[in-house]
Structure formats: structure tokens, C-alpha cells
Amino acid sequence: MLALSGVSKSFDLKEGRYCAVDKVSLEVRAGAIHGIIGASGAGKSTLLRLINLLERPDAGTVTLDGRLLTEMPEKLLRRERQKIGMIFQQFNLVGNATVSRNVAIPLELAGAPRSGRMERVRECLHFVGLESKADQYPAQLSGGQRQRVAIARALANSPKLLLCDEPTSALDPGTTADILDVLQHINDMLRVTVVIVTHELDVVRKICTDVSVMEGGRIVDSFSRGDGGFLAPKGHSGSYRERITGKAGEAHV
Numbered sequence: 001m002l003a004l005s006g007v008s009k010s011f012d013l014k015e016g017r018y019c020a021v022d023k024v025s026l027e028v029r030a031g032a033i034h035g036i037i038g039a040s041g042a043g044k045s046t047l048l049r050l051i052n053l054l055e056r057p058d059a060g061t062v063t064l065d066g067r068l069l070t071e072m073p074e075k076l077l078r079r080e081r082q083k084i085g086m087i088f089q090q091f092n093l094v095g096n097a098t099v100s101r102n103v104a105i106p107l108e109l110a111g112a113p114r115s116g117r118m119e120r121v122r123e124c125l126h127f128v129g130l131e132s133k134a135d136q137y138p139a140q141l142s143g144g145q146r147q148r149v150a151i152a153r154a155l156a157n158s159p160k161l162l163l164c165d166e167p168t169s170a171l172d173p174g175t176t177a178d179i180l181d182v183l184q185h186i187n188d189m190l191r192v193t194v195v196i197v198t199h200e201l202d203v204v205r206k207i208c209t210d211v212s213v214m215e216g217g218r219i220v221d222s223f224s225r226g227d228g229g230f231l232a233p234k235g236h237s238g239s240y241r242e243r244i245t246g247k248a249g250e251a252h253v
């Protein structure tokens, strides 16, 4: 459903040009929960932002459901982007807007008819179990509740793809488990394909069906749950593949 082909992105730094994502090709299956894991600075977040063209690639193509996003005029791209939701580590909610208004904003931006908006907001808040918080402000909520609001907001326009940038890195283990359950539920019930950037092995073990490992701007390994499950022995060291699957394996891309 999503294909990146030869995608690259460099940034101009004081010391010169820095290649954050280097000729990455990646296929994400419809219905997958696809993890992108790697050390800090590997290029994971940049890669995620290249998928919805928040960051424009210097080279390469991004195709969503057979439509070439990288070739689309800006107006069409804005419409196509509505099929892609995104959530962030720091939630990125609007602080001076209520929970329901936060969820309503993408509907307003998409030009959804006013009459149906509040019903859709209620549906999305119900889905994440936060209907009772509709009139509160983000500052009155816990981290986990804020991330649920961000998820409800990302679901408002019924996306087919949900991009998650370190969605649990600011949360404690219990809340992390709750948020991963919500993401799993979105994948199961709404058939939304999920791409999740993380540096947490447990996130990958718990919900990902497919994994790409990033290092130095490149994808250096990729594997699937079907290759033998994700049950790593405690304290295991080695490559990401070994630490996630418990098995060594030839890196293959």
C-alpha cells in the first residue's frame, strides 16, 4: 500500500551537507504494523516525515495506494495527505483548545460539513475511551490521555495509514502498553496500516508485524513476524534482529 523507492534527504549543516536518509527503498503491506527501529540519529523520524512529504525528498518516489505522492501538485497532495494520520512523541496538541476542538481541527481543515463534525469527534473520542474528557484542556490530562487525544485527532479524517513517531517514548511502561493496545485495536478494527518509528525493542516485539532496521540513513535489515515470531530471550545482546527475534540471521534488505 506504501512504497518508497530510492528516497534520499540531506540537510545543510555548518560542517557541510549531511545525508539523513540515503536511497531508502521500503514496502509497507496493507494491514501491516511496520516498525522502523534504529539508534538515535539513524534517520528514522526523517524517513517517517518523508512518507507524508512533511519533508520533501531530494530524490526518489513515494507511492501510496498506487498514487505517486512525490509527483502530485500541492492541492491534490493536501487531499491525499488526509488519508495519512500522524502522531508524535510529544503529542503536539493545541494547548488552548479543548479535547473536542483538537479532534475537530483536522475535520475543519479538510472542509468536512459542519453538521457531521461533532458526531465524528464523539466517535473518535469514544474509540480511544475519552468521551468524558471532551471539554477539558490538554494540560488537565495525563500523558497517556494526551496521546489518546492525538490518536483520536489522527483518526478524524478516517486515514488508511497512521504514522507514529516514537508514540510511547514519553510514557511509562503501563501507559505504553495501553497506547500500544489502542494502536493494535485501530489496526484490527479499522484496518488502518501503521508505520511506527521507535527505539524501543518491546514496542516492536509487542505489536509489529514487520520490521526495518535503520543505520546511518539506510535500511540495513528487514524481517517479519512470520519469520518465526518475536520472542527474545531476556538480556540478549547482538543485532536488532537477534534482540527482537532471539535468532541471528543474515541481514537482508
Ligand SMILES: Nc1ncnc2c1ncn2[C@@H]1O[C@H](COP(=O)(O)OP(=O)(O)OP(=O)(O)O)[C@@H](O)[C@H]1O
Binding pocket: 011, 012, 013, 020, 038, 039, 040, 041, 042, 043, 044, 045, 046, 047, 199
Ligand atoms: N531539519 C533538519 N536540519 C538539519 N539536520 C537534521 C534535520 N532533521 C534531522 N536532521 C539530522 O538528521 C539525522 C537523522 O535525524 P532523525 O531525527 O531522522 O533521526 P532518528 O533516527 O529519528 O533519531 P532519534 O531517535 O534521536 O529521533 C540527525 O543527525 C539529525 O540531526
